[in-house]
Amino acid sequence: MTEASVNLNNGGSMHEGTETVLEPTTTAHPLTPVFTRVVRVRRETKDTWTIWIERPDVYPGHRPGQFNMLYVPGVGEVPISIASSQRESAARIAHTIRRVGPVTSALVALRKGDYVGIRGPYGSHWPVGSAAGHDVVVIAGGLGLAPLRPAVVELLKLRRKLGALALLYGARTPEDLLYQRELAKWRQVLDFQLLVTVDRGTRDWHGHVGVVTTLIPGISFDPSRTIAFICGPEIMMRFAVRELLSRGVPPNQVYVSLERNLQCAVGFCGHCQLGPKFICADGPVFPYDVIEPYFLVKQL
Template identity: 50%
Template sequence: MSMAAEGAASAAAGVAGKPAGPDPWLPRLGRIVSRRRDSRDAWTLEIREQIPQSASFRPGQFNMLTAFGIGEVPISLSGDPAAMDRLIHTIRPVGPVSTALAQMRPGAAIGLRGPFGSGWPLRQAVGGDVLVVAGGLGLAPLRPVLYALLAGRERYGRITLLYGSRSPDDVLFHREIVSWSRRQRIEVHVTVDHAASGWDGHVGVVTTLVPRAQCEPQRTVALVCGPEVMMRLTVAALHAHGIPHEAIYLSMERNMKCALGLCGRCQLQSVLVCRDGPVFRYDRVRGLFAHKEL
């Protein structure tokens, strides 16, 4: 092929001259190792990559998971960040892709890209108290942070988990929560919106648990994940409890197609959730909570 003016630089050269790396749109291959039901309608998948990578991730990050022929969705990592060879994801079937993923049996092929996104601020929490507030499936992206906090237990003050769920059947990771609580290494309060017979725990929304948290507000870092309305009300309750806005972190959600900052789908006014989040310090996204449908 005759080339453009033998090596002469065109206007395009240099503008876009980055070396071509691996294609970030291309999924890696993995297989399902195990599948377990973790609540009435949430399943936890354990995935092993075909070509093992260092599976290290920061608690709060997510992967893009592909069900071949169906589609791809962002799912947070819900496993132990110290277990390097297995990827754990907890999935509730809501759309076609999450339904296909949640139904995958051991041996099934899955595609994955990631991990992507910002993590929970573990470093800022060292030396102080940590308050973890989860609503519903929001406990999944917070479980890695609990593993990490427990692994370095002596570096933190009081650790409290406030967890709100729709009903007793919807309580995620039930056995684990009981064991965390029994071993007294963290203080756990669980509430349900609607009780059933046999439930002798707290009933009400998760914000009603905030006054029970045994933490020193001025030296507490709060990590919050759940539906947007739950996070909005929780922030108000935490603030009323004396925790400053700068010490509150949220995990935000918007539709995502690429997780690379290229598709534009996860815009939330000034930020792209995949690129700048999903974990944000509250004061960074505070203005966004004041307007509907952003």
């Protein structure tokens, strides 16, 4: 194993020790992206797009919950979660991107045939493989559905091995709901509890209104055998975790995905440090019992 691959060997599992370890894309230098083409762009909401790119030859594959560094020459590079599962397509990779600043604006302006730089995948993943035999509760807020989407796709493929399966999804308004066609398709799966809510309804919205945690009483699950995956704004994750723990879900079976200012993605620069943890190398997906002391400190 090369020095670079030792340092970069964070594509594997810290939660599922027996699984194959994936190594990030290898180029001449570990921080150099490889270039690949955009194959499809779809607008999701007023400020969010999903972009599919061709899988580069050197890309080793990814797991649900991992992220890539996407690079637009002359603009910059940012971490973006992987929004597709390899079980859907081995040839292309999806990222769902909200336009907030210079790099994300340049990314969502890309069109079919344009080139984009990619390095990755990085980080820990949702332990989908450990969900067999458990009830599974997935809770997503806003853009947090993007990193959870590949986990949901894989959980649905594992459906027969799971107990109860629920996805609770909340967005600010009906216009902010991602993947609306897919949500409608998932609704048709008979033994999948999919509940959607918005913070503010509109005249045409006849669904649930309220924060996502208000959906929890509406699903059936056995807390002691539940594994939960949660991603969204930190305040939403705090309330969701608190609610699940109060119902008896064990803290080591609750997983959250954290976001911080993240630059190198390989555990060197320290920008994404959270206490003794690096979001890029130890996370972004953490079991709650591991991250609890830092998770509760605001702005850390």
